[in-house]
Amino acid sequence: MRTTPAALYVLPARVKGFARGWWARTGAVGFSTTFVGAIRDKSASMNGVVYAVSDEELARTNKREAGYTPTDITKSVEILGGSFKPKGKVWVYANKFKSKQALKNSLPSPEFPIVQSYVDICLTGCLQIQQGFPEAGDFAAEFIQSTREWSKYWENDRAYPRRAPFAVPLAQDIDILLKKHLPAQFAEIRISPSRW
Numbered sequence: 001m002r003t004t005p006a007a008l009y010v011l012p013a014r015v016k017g018f019a020r021g022w023w024a025r026t027g028a029v030g031f032s033t034t035f036v037g038a039i040r041d042k043s044a045s046m047n048g049v050v051y052a053v054s055d056e057e058l059a060r061t062n063k064r065e066a067g068y069t070p071t072d073i074t075k076s077v078e079i080l081g082g083s084f085k086p087k088g089k090v091w092v093y094a095n096k097f098k099s100k101q102a103l104k105n106s107l108p109s110p111e112f113p114i115v116q117s118y119v120d121i122c123l124t125g126c127l128q129i130q131q132g133f134p135e136a137g138d139f140a141a142e143f144i145q146s147t148r149e150w151s152k153y154w155e156n157d158r159a160y161p162r163r164a165p166f167a168v169p170l171a172q173d174i175d176i177l178l179k180k181h182l183p184a185q186f187a188e189i190r191i192s193p194s195r196w
Contacts, residue, residue, distance in 0.1 A: 003064050004057040010049035012080040012129045012136035015073050015092060019044035021148035022114055023106040024067070024095055033115045034108040036122065036147060037068070037095040046146045047139060049129065050077065050090055058091075068093035081133030108151035110196050116156040116189065123174045140174075144181040152188040153196060161191045 001007050017040060024037030038046065053061065062070060071094045074086060097103040108114050126140035133139075158164050164171035179186045190196070 003060045004051065004053050006053065006057070007051045010051045010129070011082045011084050012047065012133050012139060013050045013090075014045055014047045014078045014080055014142075016045045016076050016078075017042055018046055018073070018092060018094065019148060020046040020048075020143075020146060022108050022151060023097075023103055023149060025106055025112055032112055033118060034106070034112045034151075034153075035118060038092055039095050039097065039103070040071075044146070047080070047126075047136075047142045048092070049125070050079065050084075050086065061093075065093045067095075069096045080136040080139075081129075107149050108153040110153055110194070113153040113155045113194065114151055115192075116154070116158050116161070119154075119178070120158070120168050120171065120174055123177065124168070124170050127170055127173060140177055141181060144177060150182050150185045152185065153194075154185065154189045155192040155194045156189050157192040 018038045019041035020036050020038050022034050022036060023039075024035040025032060070091045072089050073092045074088075074090045077086070077090045079085070095103075095106075097106070122143060123140050126143045129136055129139045158171070159167040164175070168174070175186075
């Protein structure tokens with residue numbers, strides 16, 4: 001929303017031909033995390049949201065997402081709720097790996113774990129979409145199930161991990177979803193700082 005204030009108004013969508021997974025890292029020096037990213041995969045699909053941007057907002061988004069490749073998905077995106085039809089192009093910001101080994105080297109690790117605060121942002125948004133757009137289906141479960149490379153390198157870095165609802169209002173709903181759809185990985189989550 002700092003880059004695009006209008007992103008408050010989103011619509012649920014799904015795109016075929018892309019896979020989402022835990023393989024995106026920032027160029028930050030020092031401690032960081034692994035984020036979700038997207039790659040082309042003809043056999044996959046992933047859900048997300050679309051929102052309108054001005055030319056200036058698109059330029060700021062391109063700058064913010066400099067580690068990704070803006071990829072036109074206008075012809076393959078499906079809007080899952082509302083009556084909006086994109087008037088211009090629809091973009092996804094995809095990872096571009098030079099080899100399978102490069103992708104493998106970008107997976108979560110002790111130095112670059114998945115962090116619960118980021119998972120909470122993603123799933124809080126998904127739960128909000130479900131509430132606002134029931135026709136989008138079980139949006140949060142689809143996010144979890146269509147995301148690859150969930151890992152044992154996963155830290156619970158919530159402000160109050162043992163009393164999460166104080167900092168993350170939907171923490172209980174998020175934890176129930178994660179435990180249901182990722183029972184083995186959920187059992188491996190470690191409170192920060194982790195020791196693997």
